[in-house]
Amino acid sequence: MKVLVTGATGHVGRHVVTQLAEAGHEVRAMTRTPATATFPAGVEVVRGDLLAPESVPVDGVERMYLFPEPRTATDVVALAKAAGVTRIVTLSSGAVTGGFDTDFQLPVEQAVEASGLEYTHIRPGDFASNTERLWGPMVRAERVVRYAQPDAPSLAIHDGDIAAVAVAALTEDGHTGRWYDLTGPELLTRREQVAAIGAALGEEVPFEEVSADEARAILERQGGWAAENAGFLLGFEDYSAGGTSFDDVDWSSALVPLPTVPEVLGRPARTYAQWARDNVDAFR
Template identity: 90%
Template structure:
């Protein structure tokens, strides 16, 4: 079975590629920059861009893992269907389930459902890898995380678990027409997450509380993903322009671990501490 993985070098996509390859599937890994790809020799790496649908290599592909790009989703899915793709698994977000996402992942889900193909939507909540993108530079510099709201809770999920659920949906029966809300197995505060990174490093990492305004300034100075998402992450902006305001939502129901990873995979979701150990090199 030939499987196309779009966004193949992303935090989840690279795990999807590796797990599919390990299971012996024929994997086509699409990325805008093949030079950054480091995959097993059996994986075919190709250049492609979801913003240029004609570049997406769907010929001969039976199943596809679809990274969210709402601007071209309808066209990409139509090309995939015309080429003979029968099943699409989307990387979506728990924000769709909560009604916060109305203009990013949701339109991708809708395009896939409208195609009539087999589909599964994978909807993780807080990615554990987000903490790497926010804090790794600070930790490498002086073993201090300067951020807001140290006691804010998170159910961060290991990116490898998100990928494992996606791989199950791509390769097994019984997942068609489902959406899977995914979380990690335990509720941790930001301060506890920083402590777990310190444990993985074998040395203390300190959390220095700053105001949300100051935290946004720090992220904007760092640049990259953290700067692009600082307003949303720190509560200045809502998730979607047309979605509900965060201030109008009762968050208590979202702070309960989901059993979905264990239900799909037959094993517990991995802890944040395990994620920190698996990714400790990013913080050295």
């Protein structure tokens, strides 16, 4: 069985590739920059871009892990079906379960379901890796995190656990037609997450509280993903691009650890502290 992994160098995709390869499966890893990709021996690395469906290498593939690109999802899925792909596992978002008609994940889920192929949707909430994209530049440069709302809670999930659920859905029976909402195993505040990063580094990393406006300005200066998502992450926008207030959310009832990871994998979900130890080099 050959599995195509799109978005193979992403935070989750690279784990999907590695876990499939380590389990002995034949893997084709698709990336826009194959020359810089580093994967286990035996992985077939190919160039492809979801924005150019004709470049997606679906020939000879039986199953596919699909990164969410809504603009071309219908065409990519149609090409996969015509090539003989029988099962697609999509990386989606917990926002879909929450009832948000997102422009990002929902169209991809709809395209896959309409194809008639076997499918599973993976819907993680807060990615632990997002904290590296938010705070990594500050920690690396100054060993400090300047951010808003230090007591805001998170159920951040280890990217490797997201990937492990996706791999199970790709390679095992019993997951077809299901969607899996994923969270980490414990509720931590942002201040506690920063403390876990410091513990992994073996150094103190203070959390310096700033206003939401100041935090947004900091992220915008950083650029990249942090700047693009600053408005949503800090409560200036919701999934419909409208206004929302952090204080209007009843976090005590909205954030509850879900048992999905242990139910699917037969082991506990990994903690944020474990994620920080596994990714400590990103903060050095």
